[in-house]
Every structure is written in C-alpha cells, then in structure tokens.
Amino acid sequence: MPQLSPRVLNLKPSVTVAFMNRAKNMKAQGLDVLSFAAGEPDFDTPQPIKDAAIAALQAGQTKYMPTLGDVATRKAIADKFTTENGIPGLTPDHITIGSGGKHSLYVACHVIFDHPPHGEQPHECVLPVPAWVSYAPLVELAGGRIVEVPTTVESGFKATAEQIKAAITPRTRLVILNSPSNPCGTMYTPDELRAIGRVIHEAARTIAPDILVLSDELYEKIIFGEVPHFSIGSMPEIADRVITLNGLSKAYGMTGWRVGYTAMPGEFGLKFTNAMATLQGQMSTNITSFVYPAIRTALTQCAPQVEMMRQAFASRAKVINARLSRIKGVVNAPATGAFYAFPDVSSWFGKTSKGGKPVRNALEMCNAMLEENLLAFVPGEDFGGCGRNHVRISFACSEQQIEKGMDRFEEFLDNLR
Ligand code: PLP
Numbered sequence: 257m258p259q260l261s262p263r264v265l266n267l268k269p270s271v272t273v274a275f276m277n278r279a280k281n282m283k284a285q286g287l288d289v290l291s292f293a294a295g296e297p298d299f300d301t302p303q304p305i306k307d308a309a310i311a312a313l314q315a316g317q318t319k320y321m322p323t324l325g326d327v328a329t330r331k332a333i334a335d336k337f338t339t340e341n342g343i344p345g346l347t348p349d350h351i352t353i354g355s356g357g358k359h360s361l362y363v364a365c366h367v368i369f370d371h372p373p374h375g376e377q378p379h380e381c382v383l384p385v386p387a388w389v390s391y392a393p394l395v396e397l398a399g400g401r402i403v404e405v406p407t408t409v410e411s412g413f414k415a416t417a418e419q420i421k422a423a424i425t426p427r428t429r430l431v432i433l434n435s436p437s438n439p440c441g442t443m444y445t446p447d448e449l450r451a452i453g454r455v456i457h458e459a460a461r462t463i464a465p466d467i468l469v470l471s472d473e474l475y476e477k478i479i480f481g482e483v484p485h486f487s488i489g490s491m492p493e494i495a496d497r498v499i500t501l502n503g504l505s506k507a508y509g510m511t512g513w514r515v516g517y518t519a520m521p522g523e524f525g526l527k528f529t530n531a532m533a534t535l536q537g538q539m540s541t542n543i544t545s546f547v548y549p550a551i552r553t554a555l556t557q558c559a560p561q562v563e564m565m566r567q568a569f570a571s572r573a574k575v576i577n578a579r580l581s582r583i584k585g586v587v588n589a590p591a592t593g594a595f596y597a598f599p600d601v602s603s604w605f606g607k608t609s610k611g612g613k614p615v616r617n618a619l620e621m622c623n624a625m626l627e628e629n630l631l632a633f634v635p636g637e638d639f640g641g642c643g644r645n646h647v648r649i650s651f652a653c654s655e656q657q658i659e660k661g662m663d664r665f666e667e668f669l670d671n672l673r
Contacts, residue, residue, distance in 0.1 A: 263397060270389050271638040272648075275622065279632035290661045291632040292649045295438060297595070299509040299568075302561035308553040312546035321542040323533050325353035329548040336555050337519045341473075342490035343500060345521035352532040353551070355543050357474050357503035357516035360532075362394050363539070364499060364518060367531040368430055368468060371399035379429040379466075384415035385640030386598070388438045388472070392640065400429065406641045409600045412589045413440035417451035421459070428464040431456065433488060436475040436593025439639045439648040441573075443479060443593040446486035453491040460497060469498045477507035477562050480570030481592030489519070496522030506594075507562050508554045515543065515551055569595050572651045572658055579662040583669065595652045598636065602645035607672035615672060618647050624668075631664045 272295060279291035324330065330348035337343045337351075354360035372378045378401040383391055385404045392402045403423050405415045420431060433452070435444040444452075460467050469488060476485045489498035503516035520528050573591045580588040585603040607615050609624040618635035625631045636646035651658055 341487035360516040365398040369398035369400035386643035441591035441596035610671035
C-alpha cells in the first residue's frame with residue numbers, strides 16, 4: 257500500500273466545518289435545521305466590490321501578476337493600516353496579499369518556524385486559549401510548539417500581560433493574539449494590549465530576542481461594545497516585531513473571495529515580506545488577478561456597507577446576550593466583537609437527553625442537540641483550554657433565527673435528566 261505523509265494524516269480536520277456540513281446535509285434532506293455553526297457573515301458582498309471585479313475581468317485582467325499583488329493594491333492596504341490602525345513606517349513593500357487570512361497565516365508560520373534538527377527542542381508559539389482552531393495545527397505543521405495560556409469566561413477569555421510574560425522563554429518565536437476573538441466574541445482593551453506590548457518589548461531585550469507577535473485582526477470592524485479596536489502593531493517600541501493579519505472575509509461579506517493580507521514594517525518587515533513572497537511564489541503565486549481592484553474598492557469605498565453590517569451584528573449581539581443571560585446553568589461573557597457567543601454549559605454535563613443520549617461533554621451535547629432538536633452549535637473542545645466546557649454559537653443570522661435557536665436550546669436543556 258502506498259504511504260501518505262503522517263504530518264498530514266495527523267492533522268485535525270476542522271470541527272467547525274464538520275458541524276457546518278452536517279447541518280447543511282440535514283437541511284438538504286428537508287429537515288428544519290437551525291445552524292449557528294458557520295463562521296461566516298450572512299450578508300452578500302457589497303455591489304461596488306462585485307462591480308470592480310467584473311469590470312477588471314471584462315477588461316482582461318486575467319493574467320499572472322506579481323506574487324504579493326500589484327503596487328496599487330499593496331499601497332491601498334498599506335494606507336489602510338497606516339491611517340486606520342496607526343501602524344508606523346509601512347510602504348507597499350511591507351504588505352503581502354494571499355488567498356485568505358488562513359493562507360497568509362500558513363505562509364507566515366512557515367516563514368517563522370522550522371522543524372528542529374534531530375534532538376533539539378522546537379521553537380515556541382504562545383497562544384491564549386480558547387483560540388481559533390487553525391492556529392495550533394498551522395504552527396505545528398511548520399515545526400513550532402504551542403504553549404497554551406489558559407483563560408476563563410470570568411475574565412472575558414483574556415490573557416493578562418503577566419500570564420504572557422510567564423509563558424515566554426528563550427525559545428519563544430511568536431505570540432498570537434486575536435482581538436476580537438473567534439471563538440470567544442470578546443475583545444482586549446487598548447490598555448490590556450499595551451501592557452502585553454510592554455511585556456513583548458521587555459522580553460525582546462532580555463530573554464527572547466527572536467520574539468514576534470502575530471495580531472489577527474480579521475474581526476476588527478465587527479465591534480459593538482464600549483471598547484475601541486486597538487492594533488498592537490501601532491506601538492512604536494514593538495511595531496517592527498508585529499505582523500498584523502487581516503482580510504476581507506468577515507467585515508465585507510467576502511468569505512468566498514479568499515483575500516487575506518499582512519503588514520510588517522521596518523527592515524525586518526522587508527525581510528519577512530520577501531520570505532513570504534519566496535514561499536508563496538512556490539505555492540500559489542498571486543491571488544486571482546481580477547480581485548485586486550475589488551480589494552481597493554472595498555478598502556476605499558465601502559465604509560457605509562460595513563457600518564450597516566456592523567449595526568446588524570450589534571443588534572443581534574444584544575438579543576443573544578440577553579437570551580443567554582437568562583438561561584439557567586449557562587455562564588456567558590457578553591459578546592462585544594466578532595459574531596460569536598461562547599457560553600459555558602458544563603453545569604449540564606453528566607445528564608441524559610430526551611432521546612436517551614449521554615451528555616458528558618460539549619461534543620456529546622452538540623451531537624444530541626443537532627440530532628434531537630435540529631440545532632447546530634460547535635462544540636468547544638478543539639478551541640483549547642476551557643473551551644471543552646463551552647459551545648460556540650455563531651450569530652451571523654437573523655434576530656428571528658436567534659430567538660428560535662435560543663428557544664430550542666432552552667427546550668433541549670429543560671429536557672435533560
Ligand atoms: N482568523 C480568524 C480568527 C478566523 O476566525 C478566520 C476564519 O474563520 C480567519 C482568520 C481566516 O479567514 P479567511 O481565511 O477567510 O480570511
């Protein structure tokens with residue numbers, strides 16, 4: 257029998273995608289499934305963005321282009337990071353454009369990490385958990401080792417600067433931060449991020465000279481609390497160590513377009529960007545050519561559409577936060593960003609569902625809920641840390657569906673014995 261790579265065979269498939277697909281299949285069979293599984297806005301891409309891509313396609317922009325994108329688009333992204341995020345010292349040469357945030361993250365991980373020579377310890381990536389399911393597999397695939405920093409629902413799933421400091425060693429190469437967070441739906445305050453930034457600055461001068469930060473800001477525009485979004489890459493003392501990751505998927509309703517980008521200023525930022533170009537040049541080359549004008553249109557002309565979507569998410573967050581706060585035995589940190597609620601449901605573990613299924617953990621709860629109540633949440637185990645006690649509810653759907661889903665959730669819990 258031919259052999260396949262153990263590295264790939266051992267990769268965990270995404271639990272989010274698994275539940276999303278199961279819900280879709282059940283719907284296709286005619287079942288009235290309510291799905292809260294997909295990490296994807298329910299809004300269509302704004303028309304001016306579509307028009308820009310169509311015009312470029314009609315004009316024949318269909319050939320290979322520079323690996324990291326044309327200068328005009330890289331400049332539009334550099335301008336966005338400079339003016340909106342306050343990241344200093346950026347030029348188009350500090351920008352990479354890849355096929356989605358996930359692809360850019362994959363390339364970045366391979367540029368930062370390597371498999372250690374035989375007998376040596378891997379380099380480390382500090383990761384507050386629960387965290388998005390792709391960080392750990394991608395870092396490990398590149399040869400790094402994850403050092404988890406546990407957080408709790410009581411603290412809004414935020415790691416403190418002290419915790420990050422304690423996790424850093426001479427082998428630390430990367431700290432991943434994600435605010436607003438998938439799966440937690442919470443955000444760090446600017447002061448909390450500044451405190452973490454000071455820890456990074458100090459660690460770089462003392463025990464971890466190779467330390468970098470990857471700040472995943474894909475949800476920066478979907479925020480609805482008092483807290484403003486803050487880019488840690490705007491801190492001048494560490495700006496040259498911060499890779500800021502963003503993309504169009506979440507804020508612009510463009511998950512299917514596959515557009516992600518990174519920014520890293522300074523002299524090392526140029527080296528990093530060139531290394532990204534070398535690897536991406538052997539992987540996929542440029543993204544779809546006629547998408548570049550659409551990126552520029554999104555970034556420069558679509559603020560009103562983004563604001564309309566933000567307001568809808570804010571209103572939905574109010575509904576789900578209120579409903580979850582009233583459900584017995586459920587502990588929820590109110591969502592302030594992204595479109596996820598991540599309640600602790602562990603007080604219900606150990607019971608049996610109406611249909612006789614044991615509910616010993618989040619996975620069993622989500623399985624039973626999908627099969628018996630036609631309600632799809634994502635079990636929290638794969639997000640790491642306390643995630644095993646939680647379920648992720650993506651509220652990228654109508655308020656009516658949220659109310660109906662919460663009714664079914666309550667009914668499921670009420671019937672547990
Ligand atoms: N980062 C976070 C936190 C995410 O939740 C996602 C998608 O779910 C991504 C990055 C990647 O998104 P995309 O590859 O669509 O840009």
